[in-house]
Amino acid sequence: MxxxxxxxxxxxxxPTMVSSEVLNAMAYPIIGHRTEEFRTLLEDTVEKMKKVFITEGDVYIITGSGTAVMDMAIANTVDKGDKVLTICNGNFGERFSKIAEVYKGEVIKLEYPWGKGARPEDVKKILEENPDIKVVTVVHNETSTGVRNPIKEIGEVVKDYDALYIVDTISSLGGDYVDVDKFHIDICVTGSQKCLSAPPGISAISISEKAWDVINNTKSKSFYLDIKAYRDRFESKRESPYTPAVSLIYALNKALDRILEExxxxxxxxxxxxxxxxxxxxxxxxxxxxxxxxxxxxxxxxxxxxxxxxxxxxxxxxxxxxxxxxxxxxxxxxxxxxxxxxxxxxxxxxxxxxxxxxxxxxxxxxxxxxxxxxxxxxxxxx
Amino acid sequence: MxxxxxxxxxxxxxPTMVSSEVLNAMAYPIIGHRTEEFRTLLEDTVEKMKKVFITEGDVYIITGSGTAVMDMAIANTVDKGDKVLTICNGNFGERFSKIAEVYKGEVIKLEYPWGKGARPEDVKKILEENPDIKVVTVVHNETSTGVRNPIKEIGEVVKDYDALYIVDTISSLGGDYVDVDKFHIDICVTGSQKCLSAPPGISAISISEKAWDVINNTKSKSFYLDIKAYRDRFESKRESPYTPAVSLIYALNKALDRILEExxxxxxxxxxxxxxxxxxxxxxxxxxxxxxxxxxxxxxxxxxxxxxxxxxxxxxxxxxxxxxxxxxxxxxxxxxxxxxxxxxxxxxxxxxxxxxxxxxxxxxxxxxxxxxxxxxxxxxxx
Structure with missing residues (x-):
């Protein structure tokens, strides 16, 4: 080569620069994923991740790119014909629309020119007109345009409706204000490789009680990304259902230490x-x-x-x-x-x-x- | 912790033991995934992966557990009502059935007691009775039982039918005889963390011409695991569509060097x-x-x-x-x-x-x- x-x-x-401390954490020998050692690691990483999400909800670490957890958020909540409001002012907002279309949701797009921020009052208007919207998606930080959408204010709107509030914080969590529970976020997704400064390849998802109610009544559209499999395995064994990226979890754990220390x-x-x-x-x-x-x-x-x-x-x-x-x-x-x-x-x-x-x-x-x-x-x- | x-x-x-040489490859700083540096790395890794699969077909590296590529193989080839023959003599053979059920395939199981190997003549009999079977799945090495299924001989049977031949070599490739093209395998999936001795978290999939014909006429059931997105991005840019696990690709590349050297x-x-x-x-x-x-x-x-x-x-x-x-x-x-x-x-x-x-x-x-x-x-x- x-x-x-x-x-x-x-x-x-x-992906962003990763500290040598975090990079070197990956040089630890691999441990078995069905061992007490791994359970200790996973549980600890999940607990730290909860502190960064600022949530009392459930958190899972998924082996996959950020797109995997965006997909997971939709695949586990949207049935054919369900109304999905996607706030679109960039490539990643659009991605939620595309995902929802794959799972045959009825997508309502709230579009803004790229470079403009989303307005909570516009979200409110659409929710008023469509009280049967099941899911609202927004990208906190539109990496493609450099726009920060006001997720706190949009959360204040969405909380008064039945719709789930799904927020992509892939390029904001750990670098910008995100407070999952206070912002009324039902499903928050993030990636390891942006403001968390861990290597790319794993991602995390938080699930609220309100989200579980929907997920429990929705058949997952995906096998690999069926959140119930992650929940069941974690609840019963503190493990992940499929072989996880052990080395990346070492790294994420160390990266989270650095974040919590700062x-x-x-x-x-x-x-x-x-x-x-x-x-x-x-x-x-x-x-x-x-x-x-x-x-x-x-x-x-x-x-x-x-x-x-x-x-x-x-x-x-x-x-x-x-x-x-x-x-x-x-x-x-x-x-x-x-x-x-x-x-x-x-x-x-x-x-x-x-x-x-x-x-x-x-x-x-x-x-x-x-x-x-x-x-x-x-x-x-x- | x-x-x-x-x-x-x-x-x-x-996951298996990983050499210190491979572990330490992960300590390299992260490179951007839309750079010439990454394209060089990905292309080189794919070429080496082809040598290990022994195929002239297309090969993609996916960020995800082995289960992700098992899922991908089915999600891109099976439509509602399509007949899927799954050879089941262990947990992973069963997994293909479960995946096919999620995508609403009509699953025909060829079951053996755990611990027994699959018989090519049984496969032939079912294919004769069901010439409309679209996909046959088999797990080469049933990790759950320690059984090796005769994928070469089953390939000799399946090649005479229209069905695609999907083989899981997650725990055999790089440790047992696998020759994708000679064995008439249309889609071969494997993981990094078994006989390849790289860390867990990425996986690979090979696609034959015959498989492309089916994939091109099948709408992917998954967004994240839509193989066409991987193909399009790799063909046009030598990149992956979503942020890949860069460090794990460093490691896999080095692990493949060790395999090809041995x-x-x-x-x-x-x-x-x-x-x-x-x-x-x-x-x-x-x-x-x-x-x-x-x-x-x-x-x-x-x-x-x-x-x-x-x-x-x-x-x-x-x-x-x-x-x-x-x-x-x-x-x-x-x-x-x-x-x-x-x-x-x-x-x-x-x-x-x-x-x-x-x-x-x-x-x-x-x-x-x-x-x-x-x-x-x-x-x-x-």
């Missing part, structure tokens, strides 16, 4: 600081941000390319010359925006380095960017 | 040797093997407990006193049999140590076992 450069600065909105509040504040610095840096360079201001993510910043800057060339210079990886746009904004992840283990110095590289790459391509690093330093008090 | 002992000898039929033929012969030694050891102790002789697995040996030996106590002594982990029975043989995995990185010395521990544990529980280690040494020429 061609030699791979593992040492580039990973500033995409996930403190959720401190961690969110750090993400806010880094987001502010990134925004200040880009705006000082004259770059237009993509997400509208009130709905700007604090874990990923998206920005429009200045005219004449080609995505492939720009990110190619960043990657090849400066060894910094940032993301481009997805779907309808492919080639039009770039995205900087400042999640998890990202520190001040990574933001400054990234902004410096961006300035240089822009200059090389004929766009005269400057002052970004200085502006970010000001915000950071450095 | 209570301190976990990671150092016990892992002699279960998966050579598939040598590796199978090593497994045969270890199986023979294990069998000789147990039989010398007067222990009755569970699987009938012609159908005995070479990667896991199952044996009946002598009268009066309690599973929990026996394996408790092995684990707590001798630090050796073996497996008990599942389902209908729970408490009645024990199983020793001799897969992947298992060596002669592990077999001897395990047999010694088993002798001592039996003695402690009042069953006078002896001579097992000596008999195994004889077989191994030690």
């Amino acid at each position: 061609k030699r791979i450069d593992h040492e580039k600065l990973l500033m995409i909105p996930g 403190g959720l509040e401190n961690r969110v504040k750090r993400h806010e600081r880094l987001a502010k610095a990134t925004v200040a840096g880009l705006e000082t360079m004259g770059i237009e941000l993509f997400a509208e201001e009130w709905a700007r993510s604090i874990t990923v910043t998206s920005a429009r390319y200045p005219e004449g800057i080609e995505d492939g060339k720009f990110r190619g210079i960043l990657s090849n010359k400066y060894k910094v990886i940032i993301a481009g746009g997805q779907g309808q904004v492919s080639g039009k925006i770039f995205r900087i992840g400042h999640m998890g283990e990202a520190r001040e110095i990574h933001i400054l380095g990234t902004l410096a590289a961006i300035e240089m790459a822009f200059k090389e391509l004929g766009y005269n960017a400057s002052g970004g690093v200085e502006a970010a330093k000001d915000v950071l008090g450095m | 209570k301190r976990i002992d990671h150092e016990k000898l892992l002699m279960i039929p998966g 050579g598939l033929e040598n590796r199978v012969k090593r497994h045969e040797r270890l199986a023979k030694a294990t069998v000789a050891g147990l039989e010398t102790m007067g222990i009755e093997l569970f699987a009938e002789e012609w159908a005995r697995s070479i990667t896991v040996t199952s044996a009946r407990y002598p009268e009066g030996i309690e599973d929990g106590k026996f394996r408790g002594i092995l684990s707590n006193k001798y630090k050796v982990i073996i497996a008990g029975g599942q389902g209908q043989v729970s408490g009645k049999i024990f199983r020793i995995g001799h897969m992947g990185e298992a060596r002669e010395i592990h077999i001897l140590g395990t047999l010694a521990a088993i002798e001592m544990a039996f003695k402690e529980l009042g069953y006078n076992a002896s001579g097992g280690v000596e008999a195994a040494k004889d077989v191994l020429g030690m």
